[in-house]
Amino acid sequence: MERHRILGDKVILYRRSEGGSWHYYTFLKGREWRRSTKEKSLGKARDIATDWYMELCAKDHFGELKTGKTLTQAAKIFETEYEATTRGHRSPKWVQGHKDRLRLHLLPYFGDKIVSEFTSGTAQEYRVHRMTKPENWDEENKIGEKGEVRPWKPPARNTLHNEVVTLSMVLKAARRHKWIEQVPDLSDPYRRQSKVEHRPWFTPKEYKQLYEATRKNAANPKSKRFKWHAEQLHDFVLFMANTGLRPDEVKHVEFRDIEIVEDDYSGQNILEIEVRGKRGVGYCKSMPGAVRPFERLRDRERPTKNEEGESISALPKPTDKLFPNEFKKMFNGIMIENNLKFDRSDKPRTAYSLRHSYICFRLLEGADIYQVAKNCRTSVEMIEKHYAAHLKDMIDTSLINVRRERSNRKAQIAKEDDSEQRPQA
Numbered sequence: 252m253e254r255h256r257i258l259g260d261k262v263i264l265y266r267r268s269e270g271g272s273w274h275y276y277t278f279l280k281g282r283e284w285r286r287s288t289k290e291k292s293l294g295k296a297r298d299i300a301t302d303w304y305m306e307l308c309a310k311d312h313f314g315e316l317k318t319g320k321t322l323t324q325a326a327k328i329f330e331t332e333y334e335a336t337t338r339g340h341r342s343p344k345w346v347q348g349h350k351d352r353l354r355l356h357l358l359p360y361f362g363d364k365i366v367s368e369f370t371s372g373t374a375q376e377y378r379v380h381r382m383t384k385p386e387n388w389d390e391e392n393k394i395g396e397k398g399e400v401r402p403w404k405p406p407a408r409n410t411l412h413n414e415v416v417t418l419s420m421v422l423k424a425a426r427r428h429k430w431i432e433q434v435p436d437l438s439d440p441y442r443r444q445s446k447v448e449h450r451p452w453f454t455p456k457e458y459k460q461l462y463e464a465t466r467k468n469a470a471n472p473k474s475k476r477f478k479w480h481a482e483q484l485h486d487f488v489l490f491m492a493n494t495g496l497r498p499d500e501v502k503h504v505e506f507r508d509i510e511i512v513e514d515d516y517s518g519q520n521i522l523e524i525e526v527r528g529k530r531g532v533g534y535c536k537s538m539p540g541a542v543r544p545f546e547r548l549r550d551r552e553r554p555t556k557n558e559e560g561e562s563i564s565a566l567p568k569p570t571d572k573l574f575p576n577e578f579k580k581m582f583n584g585i586m587i588e589n590n591l592k593f594d595r596s597d598k599p600r601t602a603y604s605l606r607h608s609y610i611c612f613r614l615l616e617g618a619d620i621y622q623v624a625k626n627c628r629t630s631v632e633m634i635e636k637h638y639a640a641h642l643k644d645m646i647d648t649s650l651i652n653v654r655r656e657r658s659n660r661k662a663q664i665a666k667e668d669d670s671e672q673r674p675q676a
Contacts, residue, residue: 548573610627
């Protein structure tokens with residue numbers, strides 16, 4: 252690490268790697284103040300650090316320099332608490348997301364800002380900062396041999412929302428430790444109610460086109476070595492559309508989690524599935540259309556290895572996963588070939604769209620919305636918001652096109668008035 256001392260050793264300039272940006276820090280009023288110059292030139296870094304230190308001393312002289320716990324300290328407490336208390340309840344990827352947002356965006360912007368200085372305006376200033384193109388973007392983001400500039404684009408609404416949520420959680424951790432009295436309102440003051448749009452799904456006609464395409468692909472794959480995967484994909488499409496499982500749930504389903512039973516209502520065979528996923532352990536009762544794909548999966552030999560490590564084909568064991576492989580590339584290829592990848596709103600369809608299709612199909616057939624929510628391990632509110640509001644069959648015209656019957660006297664008067672107003676021949 253390269254270091255330089257300026258202003259009589261009161262400010263230390265340093266950089267961690269050769270060619271990197273210079274940082275600086277000092278000690279004042281019993282605490283360390285540290286920032287980045289965002290400059291690679293030592294001369295410019297000296298000027299920035301000198302101006303910053305003079306400004307800091309001026310604030311100290313006039314009593315404007317506040318001390319207290321910083322956002323960096325609150326972030327360290329939050330990361331430690333959150334990771335320890337959510338272990339086993341939140342995925343490591345979700346926890347890492349909070350750490351990445353702090354490391355990449357929040358801490359570099361706020362620096363060592365005192366948590367007691369945070370207000371609603373502070374969060375709004377951060378939103379404006381993230382939605383504004385940096386002045387030096389064209390200078391710092393040249394890529395390629397010809398030096399072309401990487402195009403800048405603002406973060407998505409959901410990305411910015413997640414960053415503010417992380418900031419809010421850090422400030423809540425500071426409040427729990429009594430570093431601040433209350434957390435300010437960090438909501439967007441100009442945000443209008445977001446438009447509710449339906450999630451991409453396959454209409455009955457499009458779903459038929461999809462499973463006919465996967466069936467054709469299973470019968471005649473592009474290469475013989477892909478035949479087993481093509482057959483698995485065809486059964487995957489049918490299984491998902493007849494059970495409504497989430498893609499992450501179906502990844503954990505094993506053969507021992509499924510039982511073929513007779514449905515008391517229809518008298519047909521259905522599947523009872525023990526589901527493990529984002530909502531913990533739940534249960535699902537499938538449509539009769541899921542039985543035949545499951546039987547094919549159960550009776551289909553799959554590549555495995557024996558005790559000697561030799562590659563062989565064998566029937567799956569009860570502890571084997573139903574779908575041990577992913578079909579993302581093959582699935583996307585079939586949808587693109589059949590113009591099914593995007594819906595009319597240009598939203599891309601994925602494996603999740605098969606779950607959305609299952610829910611829509613059940614509602615179109617008149618299924619009880621509460622039972623559908625229970626079988627899909629979701630809430631009635633989510634179904635009404637993202638599915639029921641966009642299906643025309645959910646509107647009951649018998650309750651809309653109602654006309655109040657007129658009394659006999661009123662009908663007679665109306666008839667007489669009508670005859671008087673008719674032109675005479």
